[in-house]
Amino acid sequence: CQPCDPPHDLVFAKQKGFPFWPAKVIRVDDQCYDVRFFGGYHQRALVDKANIKPITTSLKVIAAKRTTALNKALDELRRHQQLLEQQRRGGRAVEGTASTGVPRKRGRPPRVVPPSPPPPAPTHSTSGDEEEEKEDEDDDDDDEEEEEDKSGSDEQEESSEEEAPSSSSPPKRLRLKDESSSEDHNVVSSSCQESPSSRVSTSTQTHRKMLAGMNKTPIIEEVPVKCDCDTKYRQAFRELREKLEAKYREEKEHLVQQVREEVQKQCDAEKLKEVSAVLERMRVELEQHKARDKEAREQDALKLQERHRQEISDTKKKQWCYNCEAEAIYHCCWNTLYCSVECQQVHWHKEHKRSCRRKQ
Numbered sequence: 001c002q003p004c005d006p007p008h009d010l011v012f013a014k015q016k017g018f019p020f021w022p023a024k025v026i027r028v029d030d031q032c033y034d035v036r037f038f039g040g041y042h043q044r045a046l047v048d049k050a051n052i053k054p055i056t057t058s059l060k061v062i063a064a065k066r067t068t069a070l071n072k073a074l075d076e077l078r079r080h081q082q083l084l085e086q087q088r089r090g091g092r093a094v095e096g097t098a099s100t101g102v103p104r105k106r107g108r109p110p111r112v113v114p115p116s117p118p119p120p121a122p123t124h125s126t127s128g129d130e131e132e133e134k135e136d137e138d139d140d141d142d143d144e145e146e147e148e149d150k151s152g153s154d155e156q157e158e159s160s161e162e163e164a165p166s167s168s169s170p171p172k173r174l175r176l177k178d179e180s181s182s183e184d185h186n187v188v189s190s191s192c193q194e195s196p197s198s199r200v201s202t203s204t205q206t207h208r209k210m211l212a213g214m215n216k217t218p219i220i221e222e223v224p225v226k227c228d229c230d231t232k233y234r235q236a237f238r239e240l241r242e243k244l245e246a247k248y249r250e251e252k253e254h255l256v257q258q259v260r261e262e263v264q265k266q267c268d269a270e271k272l273k274e275v276s277a278v279l280e281r282m283r284v285e286l287e288q289h290k291a292r293d294k295e296a297r298e299q300d301a302l303k304l305q306e307r308h309r310q311e312i313s314d315t316k317k318k319q320w321c322y323n324c325e326a327e328a329i330y331h332c333c334w335n336t337l338y339c340s341v342e343c344q345q346v347h348w349h350k351e352h353k354r355s356c357r358r359k360q
Helices: 068-099 126-162 179-192 196-216 229-317 341-355
Strands: 010-014 020-029 032-037 044-048 052-054 330-333 336-338
Touching (some): 010 044, 010 068, 330 341
Antiparallel strands (some): 010 052, 020 032
16 A cells, blocks of 8 residues: 555546445556556456546445455555655655755855065176186187197098008108107197187197207108008908808898798788688577577477467367266256266266256
């Protein structure tokens, strides 16, 4: 008797051969009411609209007799109505509490803190600027001297490369010895420690002194030197060739191994693809076979059910012997039949002579 949400309509419904009975309407389909009765097993039935009365109709109007089953059904109906009333009151109470709810307090907006001013930029004194400018000038002068030294060393390297021995004639070296050269180098090193303003003049003076010293130095006799460049070049070419051949062999082996691995991977992938295709084809065939078997089983089951139904119908249409349950051909009385005279006599002497209606 628990009410539903939303609740069903309550009526008195009447089936053929039964009195009006309290019930609740489950569904209304045109002129037919689908109802569930109170009491008992809560049976469900389809009732015409003409056999439906409102629940407020009195028992005298519907001519209902007070029985134990009807009293239980009416008690269950009253209990159902009480639960409906409690449900309505509970819904109203919930609506009242929802309508009288206290609004939430609105939060205060956050305070905006103004950003702090940026720190002042550092100021440098004029004396510091002058010192930095002087340091920059010194650095520039040092860079110029380094460039001159580099250019001089490059020229010396180029001249030495031009004087490299050729394969046609052996080279000749000139040995120059002079004490003034060491003195000039000392002068140059001391000039590097002087102030930047006097560096250019000292460098020009030392350069002139070096040229004068070179002109004054005596020329030593030329000494022929035996050259073995051909042997060195052949040895270098041989070593280079061996290195290149070894590197070529390593790269070749690596490339062959890489190609072999790629071919193996491709073969494995093709095999796997073929196996997957075969498995997929077998799976599809198996599914089709299962579907055909299922359809055949369903058809066989339908045929078997139809044959069973037909046999039951044929069996019901026949009459059976009361004694041996064979098909009967002799009718005695009411529902007593026999297949033969022998069965009739046996049953007659056994018990039927005391209850035979034909005799009465």
